[in-house]
Amino acid sequence: MKPVELPPCPISAMSLGAGAGSAVVLFLLWSGAFRFAVRCCGGVALLHRFSRLVVLAGLLALSFSPVAVADEALEQFLAFQEEALSSDIVDETTTAAFYKRSFAFWMEHAVDYNANPQKYGKVMSIYHQNQEKYRRDRAIRIDRYADTIEQYRRFDRRNALPEQPILFVGSSSIVFWETAMAFPGYPVINRGFGGASLPEISHYYDDVIGKHAPSILVVYCDIDVENGESPEFSANAFKALVDRVEKDFPETEIIFLSMKPALVDDILGKDVRKNKMATNRLLEEYSASKENLHFVDISKVMFADETRLKDEIFIGDGMHMNALGYELWNPIVKAKLDQLLNQP
Secondary structure, eight states: OOOOOOOOOTHHHHHHHHHHHHHHHHHHIIIIIHHHHHHHHOOHHHHHHHHHHHHHHHHHHHHTSHHHHHHHHHHHHHHHHHHHHHOSOOSHHHHHHHHHHHHHHHHHHHHHHHHOGGGGHHHHHHHHHHHHHSOOOOOOOTTTTHHHHHHHHHHHHHSOOOSSOEEEEESHHHHTOOHHHHSTTSOEEEEEOTTOOHHHHHHTHHHHTGGGOOSEEEEEOOHHHHTTOOHHHHHHHHHHHHHHHHHHOTTOEEEEEOOOOOTTHHHHOTTHHHHHHHHHHHHHHHHTTOTTEEEEOOSGGGBSSSSOBOGGGBOTTSSSBOHHHHHHHHHHHHHHHHHHTTOO
């Protein structure tokens, strides 16, 4: 019997795009199913038809692969950004629509952006241009967390709190931090509230700091920089808070926690990550000028390498940390607390 001449194997045409898994499937189809078809049906023509069907099926599989879908989403978002940049209509409605669509995309792709920033270089550049064009009102109403503060007041009236506590104050990173569990046996009070800015912390100073007379004050706040304020603004706001604490409680030790990097830094604004790091340097320099100030860097442990963050330590919004993130912070802060408390 004359040997049947097989058509060209479709793997060579498909494997580069489909990946190793798809190539294996194609090989099995080609070498097994095709030969079976020849033996059963005796038709080389059938074999060639079957080969073309497999190639077509492979192309269809590629069109629905996650990589293809992701690339299509990126291309569509790039087209949206370019259209927004060229549009002459900038009003409240178009601004709201721009940020709704943009944030939806970036939330879905924040982890991939962290791993492959170069892939998003062009669209991120245009997005930042659009942020300058479609400006949002970032003004903060100073009493927006009045209800939260009132809840603290009621709690304080009903409960006996430790004297000369270790007091944690600041924005949402303090709010989500289960400090009592993280530092058992320490006289901890947590008075983080909302996404508080430094001016808001100062506004509610008597409620969240003054009434507690802390022996150690731990402060974390990055909201001002994330809202577009300069490093100098944030550093000066920290200094104003320190001046007030030193006047009321000259023996209190104050710990500045460095501003943390987040998956959404570049999404919030072009210079947010850079300004966070610049603020950290200013706070570190300022802390070195006073014996009662202590700068603690909790940002370095959040990086997987020089530029890429550990994405597994963030919740879905790419901004706030999960328990894994706080597990990185806890021993660093505990070491500083033990040092200040003269504990082994």
